[in-house]
Amino acid sequence: MFALADCNNFYASCERVFNPALRNRPVVVLSNNDGCVIARSQEAKQLGIRMGVPAFQIEKLLTDHQVAIFSSNYALYGDLSVRVMNTLASFAPSIEVYSIDEAFLDVSGIREEELEPLARRIRQTVLKNTGIPVGIGIAPTKTLAKLANRMAKKTREAVFILRKEEDIRKVLSETSVSDIWGIGNQHARFLNQHGMVSALDLTAAPDEWIRKNMTVVGLRTKKELEGTPCISLEEMVPDKKAICTSRSFGVPQKELQQLEEAVATFTVRCAEKLRQQHSAATKIMVFIHTNAFRADQPQYARNRVITLSPPTNNSIALVKAAVAGLRAIFRKGYLYKKAGVIVTDFVPETEIQQEIFAVQASPRMKKLMESVDKLNRENKTTVKIATQGSGRDWKLRQERLSPGYSTRWGEIMAEGNCEIRAYSYSI
Ligand SMILES: [Mg+2]
Structure with a gap:
């Protein structure tokens, strides 16, 4: 038997956890650059707000019904997701994390009459530990568990056994x-x-x-x-075969320096992910392009692939390569809308050949990167490479970002956050 646990309206629910004033109030979360609606609370769904609708198209509806609007806060959602998954994992011998807000649990071997009480207990515990409501469907196959979960969403208990x-x-x-x-x-x-x-x-x-x-x-x-x-x-x-970090800019960029800062920052993020899965990349690609939807502006799009020898997951070496690639394709006189970095062709970290002059493969460099990762895990950008700059000019538009309640000490006591004591940590 399989149980599928699926968080209700996950991003909207996350915004509510630390902000009880949002209970019973319609909540929507917007995509990058505050563009389209990507999550809706039940109340927002009932107002007829569709998934993916551009926010500016429903501005009047949002104001008339005092809908609470948020920029996407992936640090918060990612952290709460880990806590939900950890709680779920305590209920089953094995679990498959299927997406940020869904997991399959192996519940075979549980007696039939025990299934429903178990599902209720899982739901209550996740709610108590994290504040996130989940629906649970149980069935003999994963495909049926998915259907059971859909049925669960329609019941008050949010639990459905399909057997x-x-x-x-x-x-x-x-x-x-x-x-x-x-x-x-x-x-x-x-x-x-x-x-x-x-x-x-x-x-x-x-x-x-x-x-x-x-x-x-x-x-x-x-x-x-x-x-x-x-x-x-x-x-x-399975480990990823390619890692991409790219963003559209809140405001189009025309200077090389701002693009360098953005590309360096994306590269550092790719490098962190590479180190997390203990891979090193053999190739890095950097790309930039203008806004193809602006027919009134001159268009330009280029990419450049650079081979890394030896393969590396060192932030400094990767940034050097990416910035060199960017300088080769950058042309003045265009308004750039987006830039990105993709690393591919991975080899296991342990297989990086020790070339005599390969500074970035040295044990000291590895140690440095480990220390940087450790510091940055605690507070996102404690240590940066100088090329990354301040990010002031090219950063995402996130005018309605909620605080990093569960990941940043400095933001815990943010306004409207009056129920922190009700939050229990699950480790
Ligand atoms: Mg969901």
């Missing part, structure tokens, strides 16, 4: 094929064209037909809907 055959049939008949986990828009349209509307219709189709038209992946989904587990729990997240 008995007649219950499964009923839920399948009420679920449209487009709402099945793993069925994309294209396959959903294809199934509709062949008269299959509900998930139950899909299970009625012959195996061979599914395999022929939707490959073995489709067949696996069918089996899962029938209660035969085909997708197992993936406990280990």
Whole structure:
């Protein structure tokens, strides 16, 4: 049996944890540069605010209903996510963190009558430890657990066990094929064209037909809907094959120095991620481009790939390469909207060859990077490379950013934060 725990309206719920004045008030969170709505509280959904709508299009609605608006605060969401996942992990022998706000738990071996009390206990404990409400669906396969979770969201207890055959049939008949986990828009349209509307219709189709038209992946989904587990729990997240850090600028940039600061900062972030997974990169690509939507402005877009020899995860070496790449492609006279850095072609850190003059592979350099990572974990930018500058000019527009309640000591006592004592740490 699998349990799927999914946080309700995760980003909006995170904003509420430390700000009780937001309870029962509509809350929305905006994407980078405060562009579009990417999370909505239940109240905001009821106002008819759609996912992805640009904030400026619904300005009147937002003011009329006193909707609380936030810039995305990924430091806060990431930290609360870790706490939610740690709490969930204490309830099951293995857990797969599926996304920032969702995890599958292995609950096989639990007696049938124990499943519902367990789900309630998980929900209560996560709420108590983190302040985040979760919905829990339990079923014999991951695909059915996803459906059970959808059902859970519609109940007051936010818990749903999908186990008995007649219950499964009923839920399948009420679920449209487009709402099945793993069925994309294209396959959903294809199934509709062949008269299959509900998930139950899909299970009625012959195996061979599914395999022929939707490959073995489709067949696996069918089996899962029938209660035969085909997708197992993936406990280990495979290491990334490429790491990208890029941003659109709040205000377009035209000077090389500002772009250098931005590119250096993105590179340092890539380097941190590389060190986290103990990889070193063989290639780094830097790119810049103007705003393609501004037909009235001259357009320019270039990238440059630099081979790193030896492969490295050292911030200083990577920044040097990235800035050299940037200088080679930079042209004056354009308004740059976006820049980014991608590192690829990884080798394990332990395999970096010790070349005689390879300063960045030296044990002392490794130690320096470890110390920098440690300091920066505690407070995001304690130590920077000089090229990163202040970031004042190119930074994201984040006019409505909430405090880093759970990651920055200096921001804990922020205004409106009067319930800090109710917060319990789970370690
Ligand atoms: Mg969610």
